[in-house]
Amino acid sequence: MEQYFFAGKERIFAFAEPERADYAAILFPKEDERRLKFEIERMDEDGMRHIVSRVLDRMEEARQPIETNIRVCLELLHCFQAGFKMFGEDAFQQLEKEMPMYKRVIRFEELAEARLWFEQFIAAYSSRARDIWGKTHREEIQKLILYIKSNYAIDLSLKQAAEMVNVSEGYLSHLFKKELHKSFTEYVNQIRVDKAAELLHETNWPHYKIAEQVGYENINYFGRVFKKLKGMSPKQYRAQFPKASDSSVPLE
Known part of the structure; x- marks a missing residue:
């Protein structure tokens, strides 16, 4: 049946x-x-x-x-x-x-x-x-948010972002704080750390590999940013969950 x-x-x-x-x-x-x-x-x-x-x-x-x-x-x-x-x-x-x-x-x-x-x-x-x-958002912010979410592992400065949407750095910084209530750098770090948290939960990849995957070359800086946003270190965060068995390759 x-x-x-x-x-x-x-x-x-x-x-x-x-x-x-x-x-x-x-x-x-x-x-x-x-x-x-x-x-x-x-x-x-x-x-x-x-x-x-x-x-x-x-x-x-x-x-x-x-x-x-x-x-x-x-x-x-x-x-x-x-x-x-x-x-x-x-x-x-x-x-x-x-x-x-x-x-x-x-x-x-x-x-x-x-x-x-x-x-x-x-x-x-x-x-x-x-x-x-x-x-919800102005066209310039919409475009950048979607770009950052798709390319969070790529270095992107405020200057480069402003050039992408053809506005000044100062104006773009103002728009981010007005519409997202955080700076451009804070927003990029939030996206990266959220992605890192997903990988810590769902994979067994070492911390350095996760850091590289989300756009941080310096493992110590990654740890500091992660702790600031999540209130705990990557190791402490991972310890909350059962050990993952996933060994798949990172998303490109």
Whole structure:
């Protein structure tokens, strides 16, 4: 009966006892989770769609029990909901007018239904995000924020940033403090440290490798900045979580 989820209800399937191993981590590995969060932050609609489609393709190939696939779909939804927070808690209420999104997901009966729902959801999410984004920040700040989130490991001075958006350094500094309530350098450090925190939680990479990955050449400076923003050292932060087993390569 579970096979109709993948191929539709108007079929007959020979019975075979399914394997009950936990396949959720295989269907939606940490690398894909990090990549999806990355695309959500960049508001890259095509990138979001690509990752979700890749996960659903694995579901179709693995043909695991329905509850495993629903669990993975809920994890995908959770990634998007985490991305909502940057727009405010109530920003996406209109997407849940008929029913909460999680209730819609747990009612999936076919994989094709899940594909269609996520396709429509990503389009609606992206449209709403762009609308809110456009009303929240000036065009110059929007452009730089998206650039920094995509290129946080690259050195970028205030002068270079000002040249990118064709404004003076002083004016750009004023805009950052006015709209983001922090300086340009503080914002870049916040993005880098948040990325480092994710990697400390989800990987076993050594601290120097994480520092390099998020844009710090000096491991000691990385440690000082991290402690200032997180209130603890990278080592103390990592100690809060169970030991990760992830060994995937860093995002480019």
